[in-house]
Amino acid sequence: MTRYRCSACGNLTRFDVTATKTTKAFHHFTVGGELVIEDEEVLENQVHDVSCRWCGHGRSIEVIEASEPESFARSSG
Numbered sequence: 001m002t003r004y005r006c007s008a009c010g011n012l013t014r015f016d017v018t019a020t021k022t023t024k025a026f027h028h029f030t031v032g033g034e035l036v037i038e039d040e041e042v043l044e045n046q047v048h049d050v051s052c053r054w055c056g057h058g059r060s061i062e063v064i065e066a067s068e069p070e071s072f073a074r075s076s077g
């Protein structure tokens with residue numbers, strides 16, 4: 001999981017993110033032609049640009065790699 005932080009104003013929660021996503025999903029049509037998208041899986045997520053929603057800065061964004069403790073349980077040292 002990736003989080004962002006604006007070093008200009010300290011914002012941690014509001015960002016405009018421009019990204020290209022490649023997804024695979026189960027498109028489930030009803031007989032009436034209505035589409036329900038199920039089991040969407042993100043195959044690739046390419047983030048092009050992140051800007052701060054509060055102050056508009058795009059160059060002050062820090063990327064924080066949030067570590068999930070459970071997925072790092074493989075090596076206990």
Ligand SMILES: [Zn+2]
Binds near residue numbers: 007011
């Ligand atoms: Zn900001």
